[in-house]
Amino acid sequence: MSGRFVNNGAPFALMAALGLALAGPLSAQEAVHPVVETPDYWSLLFVFVLSSFIGLGVIRRVSRLLHTPLMSITNAISAIAVVGSILVTGEDYPPMIRAVGAVALFCSMTNIVSGFLITDRMLKMFKTNEKAGH
Amino acid sequence: MIPSLVQFAYLIATGLFVFSLHWMNDPKTARNGVMAGVVAMTIAILATWAQPVIVHHFWIVVALAAGILVGVPLSQVPITAVPQRTALSHAFGGLAAGLVGSAKFYLWYGEGPEQLTTFRVVAIMVEVLLGFLTFTGSLLAAGKLQEVKWIPQRPVTYPGQNFMNLALLLTAIGIGVFIVLNPGSTLAPQLFPVVIAISLAFGVLLIIPIGGADMPTVIAILNGYAGLSAVAMGFVLDNKLLITAGALDGSSGLILSLIMCKAMNRSFTNVLFGAFGQVQAAKAGGEVKQYKAETNEGAAQVLEQSQLVVIIPGYGMAVSQAQHKVRELYDQLKKRGIDVKFAIHPVAGRMPGHMNVLLAEAEIPYTDLVEMDDINGDMPQCDVALVIGANDVVNPAARYDKSSPIYGMPIIAADKARTTFAIKRSKNPGFAGIDNELYFADHTWMLFGDAKAVVGDLVKELSGGSGMH
16 A cells, blocks of 8 residues: 555545445344344445555554554454443343353453553653653 | 444444544544544443343443453553553453354354354354464463463474464364354354364464564564454454454554564564574574673763764663663753664564653653664764664674574664664573674673663763762
């Protein structure tokens, strides 16, 4: 990917495209649920590929100074597994399944809390000349 | 909450996550990024929880509370322990993905084999494999970084290692194919734990041959795996928010590992499958070269006479927690009108950006932290290059010695400075086990001792004249 690609707002154009891809199947979601819900694989794959491109575009521009905080904030963001964990823990499933879900939920929540807190703690330390009091 | 409202909340959360990472492009806006991330995550949790399908709330509350109780102390670790904490949280992320995948498999199997569509089984297999291998792999990486006694620091290799890994992977894939073809088979629930076991073993086997010097790359790769396992969970659960957020994390892992590999002139496969640090054993025992040692007093005098000092920190600075003493040295030199810069190699330390965070913790302005590519041109004008606990990243052998394992790796040109001082704990070779030619160069003088003690002495010498003691 060239530097030009990331500097002309392409990530945001891609974001708009992703928005369409996400919003498109909304009406389908509300249709009568069949016994086995068949997800629209293609739209899932589209979402995956488009958001990977957005990710590559955005992350390429992250300051090298901040690679450690970047890693801890993406840690917290990938703890979005919390959504899946809540579904498995809270739906009307057998207790064993929900117990496993609760462990997953605990792991995800730990990552969310510690990930965001430590990222902020590290970012607070990055100061310029004036702010550092020199 | 009606489904389209939930989807709308997920869409907002996705946008905020993108902005969260976008704001990380500048230290000035980076904290807004954290804010955006927190808001996005809160929206995602509430929107999911408020759905009518969620009927049991007790365990959710307990698990969330427990997560907060453990998460807060984990965020307060010393900055030097950040690599371990990061590896540990990759382990948590992988475990969560693996568990949700397994739960869904048994749930669908119980509801009837028609639920186990090919697409779902494939997605579950990918999720479980990535999740559990990230779990054990990251735990092992965290153990290596924490220097837990019973975990070997040096790469562990044995004959047929790659063959063994490949065989295990093929077995797992074979079982996966069997379950895809026979989702209703009574064997499926018995074979599934085998896949879990193989994934757990695979994580250990992938990380055990990797040495400490490769940790920045490995942590970045595991970061990517944790993201991809969240993506796979999104495919399993038909949830687009999981896919978008996971893909952002996955691409971050990919980019960071590419940067790390480039900074070591090695390929992905070489890091993962070619153990670092085994080539040198044969090289040891060549001719014995002589170091030139300098006293701290002498070094302080030279520093005082300089106009431009470039400090090159490495893992040794982190180990001896010398960053605050380095800040005092920085202050002493600045007070004399001497220009001081820090040259940061991308793989210095044990994770991407490790040195920047340590120096920022010591309140050194980030405007004086300069990337390798930006400072190398200035090195010939540099009066003193002060190497603090860095080794391979300043080894000139990388430029021309084809037999050296670090050949071709871009280095900081400490050897181009007029004078080089290298602080080193002992006369043993560095982490990669390679002799560093910089130490034997004509204009290099060694300052032997613990980094913190030596820098402290330099500060004392420099402040002696100003009546502080």
